[in-house]
Amino acid sequence: MGAYNTRRPHQSLGGRPPVERFLLARTERLEVDEREDEPVAPSAVPARPSGVARWVDQRGMIGLAGFRYRVGASFAGEPVEVVCQNGLVEILHAEVLVATHAERRRPGTTTSTRSPRVLQPRAASTGMSVTRSVDGGGSISFAGAGYRVGRSWARRSVEVAIVASSVQISANGKVIRVHPIRHDRSKEYGAFSTPKGRPRNRKERAAS
Numbered sequence: 109m110g111a112y113n114t115r116r117p118h119q120s121l122g123g124r125p126p127v128e129r130f131l132l133a134r135t136e137r138l139e140v141d142e143r144e145d146e147p148v149a150p151s152a153v154p155a156r157p158s159g160v161a162r163w164v165d166q167r168g169m170i171g172l173a174g175f176r177y178r179v180g181a182s183f184a185g186e187p188v189e190v191v192c193q194n195g196l197v198e199i200l201h202a203e204v205l206v207a208t209h210a211e212r213r214r215p216g217t218t219t220s221t222r223s224p225r226v227l228q229p230r231a232a233s234t235g236m237s238v239t240r241s242v243d244g245g246g247s248i249s250f251a252g253a254g255y256r257v258g259r260s261w262a263r264r265s266v267e268v269a270i271v272a273s274s275v276q277i278s279a280n281g282k283v284i285r286v287h288p289i290r291h292d293r294s295k296e297y298g299a300f301s302t303p304k305g306r307p308r309n310r311k312e313r314a315a316s
Contacts, residue, residue: 159191159200166256166287172197175212185283237269237278238300250275251299253291257284270296 116125162170168181172190179188179199189200192211199207240248246259250268257266257277266284269276277285291299 157191157193159189159198162188162190163286164188166285170199173212174214177207177209179207185286236300237267238302239265240268241265248277251291251293251295255285255287255290 160172162172164170164179164183164186166184168179168184169176170179170188170190171177177190177197177199179201183201183206186201188206189203191198191200195211197209197211198205199209238250240250242248242257242261242264244262246262247254247256248266248268249255255268255275255277261279261284264279267278269278270289271286273289275287275289275291276283277287
């Protein structure tokens, strides 16, 4: 090395020659933990507690312990599982979480759920039914009243049946919508006497 690196002081090094910095760097050692990394066990995901089964009504709601919780109109007529934990009401459809709400309780109660029960998928009624065509707006007419089916069913045919005090609308054996009865029940006989609905135009009347 020349005098530049061995004896000449450098302002950037605090008035010391570079050689002293090189010697200092040699004496410093980086401490390295040479122990092999120990495998870390994945944290266990707590199991979801058992819930209770509910049917989603025509408004997209369910009832639980005297309170109403929203699921969504797209789930009307579908079975869901309701789980209460950590102050939340979790609603699952086909094991997928679709809605979460703050749990509401009545004074003096500790939980909203009762013992779980298994809810089987709802099949369409096998009783008397009639076929109706869904209009462009996604509705049908039955016994003089309109019932919503959904725009995705526009221009398609569905089956309509009376089940208990509800109007059940289904297709391919699966329930699409369930509505409370809004029509005049005295008109049901006329509705069932035209199983394919009233002809819409002269051509349809001639064919019938």
